Amino acid sequence: MRLRRIRRIATCLLAAMAGVFLAARLFQPEYPWLGFVAAFAEAAMVGGLADWFAVTALFRHPLGLPIPHTAIIPRNKDRIGASIAEFLEHNFITPEVVRNELKDVDLAGVCARWLAMDANNRAVAERLVGTIPAVLNMVEDRDAASFVGGTLASSLKDVKLAPLAGQVLSVLVANGQHVRLLQKVLGLVASALEENRGYIRQKVHDHSPKWMPKMLDEKFYERLMDGIQSILDDMANEQGEWHGRFHAAVTELIAKLEESPEYEARLRSLLARGLTHPLFREYVASVWADLRTRLLAASESPESRLLLRTQSALRIFSTALAQNEPVRMKLNDWLKSFAAEAIVERRSLIVAVVQKVIDKWDAETISQKLELHVGSDLQFIRINGTLVGGVVGVLLYSITLLLGGH
Structure with a gap:
């Protein structure tokens, strides 16, 4: 798993900095230039530990200790779910966004090309004819x-x-x-x-x-x-x-x-x-x-005249629709308007489902899911923090030497 590999690299880098720091301190009296190495390693350890604490505190208590303001995501699960739902409702499922996304989509053309394929129009014809028994069985002769x-x-x-x-x-x-x-x-x-x-x-x-x-x-x-x-x-x-x-x-x-x-x-x-x-x-x-x-009888026969005529009608319809651009454009306008209105009118239901699903997750589950999706990027923060901290440590050590410090 990528998360485990990146986490292992960040941890090994932190451990390596600790080893470098100890070695540099041991041999610094004999080799004064190792002071730069020790300063790099020391600052790298501080930066790496600080970023490890920050990343870990998002998902759990560091070292299992109930330190205040840690395990942020598990503690705020419900608020996060509500925020995500609200963000979706007001930034993604809006009339402008939905219409803009559907603007260049040729829904009628896609349907016509899909329906022109024999396998597809056959499947649709079978489904249409297959509904006949269910409809007929609901109607009694006297009722008819x-x-x-x-x-x-x-x-x-x-x-x-x-x-x-x-x-x-x-x-x-x-x-x-x-x-x-x-x-x-x-x-x-x-x-x-x-x-x-x-x-x-x-x-x-x-x-x-x-x-x-x-x-x-x-x-x-x-x-x-x-x-x-x-x-x-x-x-x-x-x-x-x-x-x-x-x-x-x-x-x-x-x-x-x-x-x-x-x-x-x-x-x-x-x-x-x-x-x-x-x-x-x-x-x-x-x-x-x-x-x-x-x-x-016609609906139960795999090669009935009704099925073949339905398939032929679907094929003719798809061909006519593909060749008639004005009709296709009008149908596209209607489909896009219908889809946009249907989606926007029901956006509260959509975000309610999102929030309901998140609310059902326990704190550990949502923490694991979020860490699985963004954890590898957060581990790079640990790596960057270690390296950047080391560079800052060298700069500070150099400034100290220039100012005459020890």
Whole structure:
């Protein structure tokens, strides 16, 4: 460990100065010049011991003696924690500092490049799809039906249904779509009649008197079918009377829908009965159950179409975001503003966590942690103090000799 090595060097240097001092004092009578060496070593020992005392007093009592104003950090642990928290809050987690740090960060670009990698968009897609079962399991089928009904009712509460229906019909009439719709309905009716001729023949036969000859029964069926087909043909004729009647009826209906409160009340009553009808709830529940089954099956398959489409959508999104600089800049501005506001607004919580963690540490723990981080630099103070003290000692010894001292 670096701290132990530097501490050992500082201690060995202090011990070496003590040895040099003793040797210089012993041989100084024979070699007067050793007075400079002795002066260097003596002052070095004083400086080294003083700095050792100062450094040690920060973290513990020197030699275990309860000397006043020592073990400064353990005794002031709580105050140090509060000071660090306050320093962080007012000097680091400020709007200016946070915005300045985020100023040149391309958050959207980083996200786009990260999401463009197949491994990453695959992981995100799996995470998104993987949340589907948890979400679906929280929703019951009956709750889904109630939610759909309640949501529709709430959404349409302030909507004027009759005028809205009148506007839709007006658009259809203006584009001639109502005629196409009528033609489509008539075509469906004609197809239904043709496909069910045998069924209709049987029904006519079942409801005919038993005494009626079968030939007359068959003629009645043929005339009935011919009559219905003739009516359908007349209704399908765009130049015929039926089309005029139909257009007039639609026009009249549009006017009533837009003006009549009675139609609004009827439509709203019809909607309310429909949304609360058991058949509607059962239908929504069955649709939801089928959708839920399909989603669960898709979320559990490692190569489901849902997963692949989600991954493809993420890849397309990342590519579009990387290529569209205006959108990326706007997204960056939003992300930076959001991040800065979120961090600054919660800075009291952040510093509270810091202070809470420090408060939980015992005095010995915080002393060890701080000494581990700054102790090696403090040991250099001991080394410097030893050397600087020695130099000062030589200077003082030299001044003493110049002044005629002994």
